[in-house]
Amino acid sequence: MDINVPHRRTAHAAVIGLLVLCSFSALPVLAAEMSVGASVGAVASGETFEAVVSLDTQGETVNAAEGTLTYPQDMLEPLAIRDADASIDFWAVRPKIGVPGAIAFSGVAPGGFKSDEARLFEVTFRAKQDGRAAIGLTGAEALLNDGQGTAAALSTRAFTITVLPEPPQALTPAPAPTPVTAPQDMTPPEAFMPTVVKNEQPYGNRWFLVFAAQDKQSGIDRYEVREAPSGMPAALSPWVAAESPYLLRDQTRKSRVEVKAIDRSGNVRVASVTTAAPEAWYVWLLIWLMAVTVFAVVDRRFLTRLPRKRR
Amino acid sequence: MAAQNATVNATAKSAVCGNGSKEGGEQCDMADFDGVGCPGIGFDGGSLGCAPSCEYDVSACVSDAGSVGQDVFQAGIGGAYTFTETDDERASITLPANAFFQDLHLYLFSQSAADTLLAKPAPSGLLTDAHAYDFSFVDQDGDRVDTLQRQATLTLHYTDAEIQGIDETSLRPYHWSAGLNAWQAVSGSVVDTANNDVDFGADTFSVYMLMGAPPAAASSAATHGGGALPVSEAGVTFAGLASPGSRVTLLKDGQVAAYISAGPDGVFLLGVTGLSPGSYHFGLEMTDAGGFTGPLTMFPLTVAPGARLRVGDIVLSAPPKQETPPPMPPAASKERPSAPKPPVRGDLNGDRRVNLVDFSIAAYWHGRPACPAAVDLNGDGKVTLTDLSILAAHWTG
Numbered sequence: 001m002d003i004n005v006p007h008r009r010t011a012h013a014a015v016i017g018l019l020v021l022c023s024f025s026a027l028p029v030l031a032a033e034m035s036v037g038a039s040v041g042a043v044a045s046g047e048t049f050e051a052v053v054s055l056d057t058q059g060e061t062v063n064a065a066e067g068t069l070t071y072p073q074d075m076l077e078p079l080a081i082r083d084a085d086a087s088i089d090f091w092a093v094r095p096k097i098g099v100p101g102a103i104a105f106s107g108v109a110p111g112g113f114k115s116d117e118a119r120l121f122e123v124t125f126r127a128k129q130d131g132r133a134a135i136g137l138t139g140a141e142a143l144l145n146d147g148q149g150t151a152a153a154l155s156t157r158a159f160t161i162t163v164l165p166e167p168p169q170a171l172t173p174a175p176a177p178t179p180v181t182a183p184q185d186m187t188p189p190e191a192f193m194p195t196v197v198k199n200e201q202p203y204g205n206r207w208f209l210v211f212a213a214q215d216k217q218s219g220i221d222r223y224e225v226r227e228a229p230s231g232m233p234a235a236l237s238p239w240v241a242a243e244s245p246y247l248l249r250d251q252t253r254k255s256r257v258e259v260k261a262i263d264r265s266g267n268v269r270v271a272s273v274t275t276a277a278p279e280a281w282y283v284w285l286l287i288w289l290m291a292v293t294v295f296a297v298v299d300r301r302f303l304t305r306l307p308r309k310r311r
Numbered sequence: 312m313a314a315q316n317a318t319v320n321a322t323a324k325s326a327v328c329g330n331g332s333k334e335g336g337e338q339c340d341m342a343d344f345d346g347v348g349c350p351g352i353g354f355d356g357g358s359l360g361c362a363p364s365c366e367y368d369v370s371a372c373v374s375d376a377g378s379v380g381q382d383v384f385q386a387g388i389g390g391a392y393t394f395t396e397t398d399d400e401r402a403s404i405t406l407p408a409n410a411f412f413q414d415l416h417l418y419l420f421s422q423s424a425a426d427t428l429l430a431k432p433a434p435s436g437l438l439t440d441a442h443a444y445d446f447s448f449v450d451q452d453g454d455r456v457d458t459l460q461r462q463a464t465l466t467l468h469y470t471d472a473e474i475q476g477i478d479e480t481s482l483r484p485y486h487w488s489a490g491l492n493a494w495q496a497v498s499g500s501v502v503d504t505a506n507n508d509v510d511f512g513a514d515t516f517s518v519y520m521l522m523g524a525p526p527a528a529a530s531s532a533a534t535h536g537g538g539a540l541p542v543s544e545a546g547v548t549f550a551g552l553a554s555p556g557s558r559v560t561l562l563k564d565g566q567v568a569a570y571i572s573a574g575p576d577g578v579f580l581l582g583v584t585g586l587s588p589g590s591y592h593f594g595l596e597m598t599d600a601g602g603f604t605g606p607l608t609m610f611p612l613t614v615a616p617g618a619r620l621r622v623g624d625i626v627l628s629a630p631p632k633q634e635t636p637p638p639m640p641p642a643a644s645k646e647r648p649s650a651p652k653p654p655v656r657g658d659l660n661g662d663r664r665v666n667l668v669d670f671s672i673a674a675y676w677h678g679r680p681a682c683p684a685a686v687d688l689n690g691d692g693k694v695t696l697t698d699l700s701i702l703a704a705h706w707t708g
Contacts, residue, residue, distance in 0.1 A: 110706030216589025
């Protein structure tokens with residue numbers, strides 16, 4: 001009996017310690033949470049669903065977030081990404097389909113945001129194979145708008161969807177593949193203002209272009225830039241795919257620069273940049289006059305060399 | 312009719328409480344009310360009592376209003392007070408510290424629209440079925456206070472049933488002017504159609520009520536009203552106070568959307584139209600004559616199709632005070648160059664702004680090796696999300 005006393009005390013102490021530990025661990029931990037969610041918990045193979053990546057800032061003001069969305073590539077196929085109307089204003093790494101099984105993202109919102117459900121982006125997946133598919137997040141990070149880039153305490157929550165086998169074809173006709181349609185968007189991206197900058201970074205004191213457009217419906221799909229020499233029809237210059245920052249080809253800044261923002265529904269907004277020093281009109285008049293004169297002279301010489309018909 | 316429980320507050324008194332004579336700092340003293348009764352502090356009748364703390368005991372006061380809430384505003388710290396009777400009767404008031412020079416008792420009377428409009432008819436063309444709220448402040452001397460020294464923010468809640476037949480975006484708060492015997496529209500309100508709230512600022516207190524126009528009338532008013540935004544085009548206007556003559560800049564999703572110079576009285580009004588439906592991060596900042604920019608004040612707003620939102624009563628923060636060099640002797644001052652301005656953190660191209668240009672430069676180096684030191688804001692040898700966060704926190708647009 002005497003021996004048992006210390007054991008009991010030890011046991012009591014352990015229980016109390018455990019209770020204390022449990023009570024502490026039961027305290028609410030105010031950590032922001034980055035999560036993946038969907039409106040459905042199960043789909044049939046061949047069907048599509050939307051997975052939404054969102055952030056609950058738990059009352060903190062967050063101005064930057066990044067991470068990588070992971071999914072089993074043998075079970076799920078990403079078809080489209082929508083980042084319109086997201087809480088991130090500028091992407092350093094725009095979420096896009098490319099690397100199998102992973103979609104990386106990284107971006108900021110100047111001034112920050114505070115929300116219990118800040119949407120970052122959503123992915124349309126097609127289920128390929130039956131089973132349980134886990135969509136998770138790795139390397140997730142959310143930073144506070146405190147001027148120091150302090151990392152917010154962050155937890156992540158994955159989402160698992162059940163993919164049911166396709167119904168037997170003998171019993172029911174095979175369902176037509178679900179068409180993936182972009183949201184109905186007839187509105188072009190919002191007006192934006194590209195800026196031409198000359199700076200040591202990142203292109204060694206050369207002129208470059210920065211731009212960012214917004215589209216609240218379907219989101220920006222891509223940008224194209226055109227540099228048309230001053231005085232020449234713009235249609236003669238090709239549009240080229242571009243990202244901001246974009247190093248200008250014409251460092252004299254005499255070209256007319258246009259930026260085309262194209263949303264995921266194909267709507268287009270074009271913004272132009274005023275050239276710094278376009279050629280004066282009389283310069284182009286002179287050039288055209290010279291060209292006409294040269295042509296006339298050449299033409300006359302050519303004509304004079306033609307054999308004349310004998311009468 | 313509603314009777315209320317007394318609230319007794321321990322407040323420091325300079326007068327002698329309990330001597331039967333109402334003195335400064337006392338609302339009452341035993342039977343001495345200085346002629347004030349229940350109606351004098353906002354109730355409709357009943358018998359006013361005096362608590363041992365020499366504060367009013369309103370437990371026997373009665374009100375025709377459907378419900379009454381009460382609280383105490385502490386002058387030194389301010390506070391937010393929400394009065395909820397049922398789901399459809401909710402009003403909040405946020406009082407900044409030093410909104411009044413002393414503590415105040417706050418009483419809120421709520422009354423149905425029908426009862427209110429019997430005595431106070433709605434202006435022609437306006438509809439409402441929302442509750443009316445009467446905010447009543449009583450100071451420590453027992454006098455009703457109608458005007459505060461600093462503006463309070465009020466939020467009136469409404470239900471969908473209360474605004475049936477009303478264009479939700481046309482909802483405005485109105486306050487009853489006893490002098491004019493009429494309802495007066497309150498400017499600078501914001502309708503939060505998602506949460507069914509209307510926010511506005513006020514420093515004068517009386518009966519407040521939400522009213523709006525039927526859809527057709529609202530469209531017509533927006534089309535023909537001076538300065539109103541076209542009803543088909545969503546837009547947001549911002550109004551408030553900044554330093555006189557300062558430049559006020561409006562950012563939309565981090566990019567400059569508009570700017571204006573504040574008037575000699577500091578008042579500014581600017582806005583943006585042509586908005587697509589969606590969520591926006593609006594930001595306002597002011598730049599003083601010295602080129603220093605104050606902190607960015609954010610306004611996250613969700614814009615519905617055709618919505619015309621107004622955000623009013625904004626008070627922008629001035630740029631932080633810059634250290635001024637000590638005065639120099641007149642002879643030396645001519646030779647010494649002016650002190651250089653301190654660097655702006657996050658400004659990577661030296662234009663004293665932090666905007667898309669700087670972000671683009673940082674984003675170019677994001678994840679690349681051997682980034683230049685000027686771009687590496689936290690000095691860890693690489694450009695990561697931390698650098699981008701620092702840049703975003705110092706954003707000026």
